Amino acid sequence: MERMPSWIRQHLAAIRAVVVLTVLLGLIYPLVTTGVAQAVFNGKANGSIVQKDGKDVGSAVIGQLFTDKDGNPVKTYFQSRPSAAGDGYDPTSTSASNLGPEDIVDMLPVPGKKDDEGKPDEGKQSLLTQVCARSKAVGELEGVSGARPFCTPDAVGAVLKVFPFTGKVTRVVSVNQACPAQPFIAEYQGVKVECGKPDEDYSAGRTVPVRGDAGTPAVPADAVTASGSGLDPHISVAYAELQAKRVATERKMDLAKVKQLIQDNTVSRSLGFMGEPAVNVLELNLALDKAS
Known part of the structure; x- marks a missing residue:
């Protein structure tokens, strides 16, 4: 039986490689990693969605603005840091200035x-x-x-x-x-x-x-x-404490109680040594709503 020309064999080998890699990396690998993520990190894999009264109100890992329709700060809430992502905290436009x-x-x-x-x-x-x-x-x-x-x-x-x-x-x-x-x-x-x-x-x-x-x-x-990503959900403890008096006054809450909520929603340094303690603004504001 006459052997196929070498150029045909090379092309067939290339086609087989494309098919195998497409199935392996484009189908099997994504399904396995998605399945493991859903099984082990279900909440995080789905965006770390935060709910209030059964409704999605944001993500624990993506910041948001707490302003009115004119862009003015809502005084009863803690304010996030500035954002250069689109009009502010737009995940489709994540960027720095x-x-x-x-x-x-x-x-x-x-x-x-x-x-x-x-x-x-x-x-x-x-x-x-x-x-x-x-x-x-x-x-x-x-x-x-x-x-x-x-x-x-x-x-x-x-x-x-x-x-x-x-x-x-x-x-x-x-x-x-x-x-x-x-x-x-x-x-x-x-x-x-x-x-x-x-x-x-x-x-x-x-x-x-x-x-x-x-x-x-x-x-x-x-x-x-603004943060490098434009999506940072945290503020420093110092910035949270600066806002505590205003929030307590607007909500007619005890200042010590507001400061305790700040402490309860403060996360420590990553791995115990990287960065500084920070406060998740969305979770703090939800805790405020619940407390008041």
């Missing part, structure tokens, strides 16, 4: 200018200004100072553009404070500080962030920064 510590200069909105969709130009806030604005908002909500280093009193990044780049200073602009705002400092090295003009290019200037005298912030870092 990709803004780093050097992102400190805003793109000021130009009055009368419209974007590609015909909407008024809103400019673009730097990460620093976002942090400053969030800190001020949280401070106002919780009745504490929202001041932070490198932030102006009007909650934008305290950043100067100094001209020329080297040599004797002849011009200074507070680039994140659009005119006619009053610059956060009057002078820099004897030169009067100007407010920023939205349609002017300041890229040739030297960037000088100004720390100021805000001291240690009263608002914790996780209250003003």
